[in-house]
Amino acid sequence: MKSDMSLNAKPSPVYSTLHQLGEVGLLIGQTFRNFFRKPWEAKIFLQQMEEIGVRSFPVVSLTAAFGGLVFGLQTYVAFHRYVGAGTEAYGGPVISLGLVKELIPILVGLMVTGRVGSAMAAEIGTMKITEQVDALFSLGADPNRYLVVPRTLASLIMLPVLTLYGDFIGVMGGFLYNVVMGVNRFVYWRNTLIYLELWDVATGLIKAVFFGIVIAIIGCWQGLRAEGGAEGVGRATTRTVVIASITILILNFFLSRMLPATLGQ
Numbered sequence: 289m290k291s292d293m294s295l296n297a298k299p300s301p302v303y304s305t306l307h308q309l310g311e312v313g314l315l316i317g318q319t320f321r322n323f324f325r326k327p328w329e330a331k332i333f334l335q336q337m338e339e340i341g342v343r344s345f346p347v348v349s350l351t352a353a354f355g356g357l358v359f360g361l362q363t364y365v366a367f368h369r370y371v372g373a374g375t376e377a378y379g380g381p382v383i384s385l386g387l388v389k390e391l392i393p394i395l396v397g398l399m400v401t402g403r404v405g406s407a408m409a410a411e412i413g414t415m416k417i418t419e420q421v422d423a424l425f426s427l428g429a430d431p432n433r434y435l436v437v438p439r440t441l442a443s444l445i446m447l448p449v450l451t452l453y454g455d456f457i458g459v460m461g462g463f464l465y466n467v468v469m470g471v472n473r474f475v476y477w478r479n480t481l482i483y484l485e486l487w488d489v490a491t492g493l494i495k496a497v498f499f500g501i502v503i504a505i506i507g508c509w510q511g512l513r514a515e516g517g518a519e520g521v522g523r524a525t526t527r528t529v530v531i532a533s534i535t536i537l538i539l540n541f542f543l544s545r546m547l548p549a550t551l552g553q
Contacts, residue, residue, distance in 0.1 A: 315432070315509050316501075319440050322433045329438045336442035340404050344450055347403060351395050352454035356461025359383055359391060364466055376466060377475040381483035383462040388484075392454040393492040394540055397499035400447065401532045405507040408439055409528040412511025413521040421512065431512070440504040447500030448493040455489060487551045495543050499536050506532040 299307070363379040363386075371378075412435055415421050424431045459480075467473050507528045514524040 311513070312505065312509055315436065315512075316505055318432050319436050319505065322430070322437045323441065325433070329434055332434070333438040333442055336439050337446060339407070340400065340439075340442050341446035341449055344400055344403060344446075345453070347399050348396055348450050348454050349457055351399050352392055352457035353461045355391055355395050356383075356387060356458030357465050359387060359458070360462030360465035363462070364469055364471070376469070377471045378479055379466065379471075380463070380476040380480035383466075384459050384480050384484045385488055387458040387462065388455045388489045388492045390492075390540070390544070392458050393451050393495040393499065394536065396447065396451045396454050396496065397503065397536045398533055400443075400450065400500075401503050401536065402529055404443070405503040405528045405532050406525045408504065408507030409511040409514070409524045410521055412508055413514030413524045416512060416514050417517055417520060435512075436504070436508040439508055440501060443500035443504035444497055445500070447496040447503070451492055451496040452489070455492065485550060487548075491547050494547065495540060498539055498543065502535050502539065503532050506535065 360379075360383050363383050364376050367376045367379045412421075415435075421431050421435075424434060463473070463476060466476060510524040510528045510531070514520045516523075
């Protein structure tokens with residue numbers, strides 16, 4: 289009787305967490321090994337580039353524009369209130385630095401998670417419960433190479449592209465707000481160009497690479513382990529957004545801590 293109860297008992301949260309981390313680790317290892325193995329699924333890769341990159345431009349544009357506007361607003365208020373009237377033009381480096389290193393990479397990562405990561409989990413989860421993934425095995429194809437590798441590679445490439453685009457939109461949004469409020473545009477840009485380094489932009493792009501890997505891996509992982517029909521696909525989609533969003537926020541802190549502030553350090 290006791291043995292039957294022990295067999296039916298649910299695994300502990302610690303065991304479940306370690307088991308899931310092991311699944312993700314194995315998926316990452318297998319995916320990166322398949323990056324360098326032929327044949328490549330070029331058609332699927334190009335489709336994912338379009339889905340992740342081109343179709344995300346509208347949402348990234350709106351997010352970055354209003355992120356830059358609100359960051360410019362708050363920086364203008366802070367300089368005007370606490371430093372003194374006439375010092376608002378010196379907020380340009382603060383606005384640009386905060387946007388390109390922290391705000392834009394995070395916002396782009398979260399937006400793409402909600403738009404693309406959830407779609408990956410739903411698409412692959414539907415294939416899983418309709419036994420299309422098993423059919424790939426039966427045909428001798430590798431589901432990882434066919435499903436996971438193109439999505440991960442496309443996400444790894446397109447997240448930095450979207451982030452760089454978002455940097456431009458966000459910085460221009462902060463600039464436009466300050467100019468409308470009467471800040472001298474030439475002083476604003478002079479200070480920004482003096483203090484903003486290329487490494488600051490590169491830091492945000494490095495973060496975007498990691499965020500892209502996180503989004504694709506978690507989306508594919510949740511899709512491949514989906515079960516239980518439409519309800520299971522819905523759970524996988526929800527878990528993808530929650531887990532990937534939390535992971536991005538945690539990873540951002542550690543990357544900010546690890547990456548040097550300047551290349552001279």
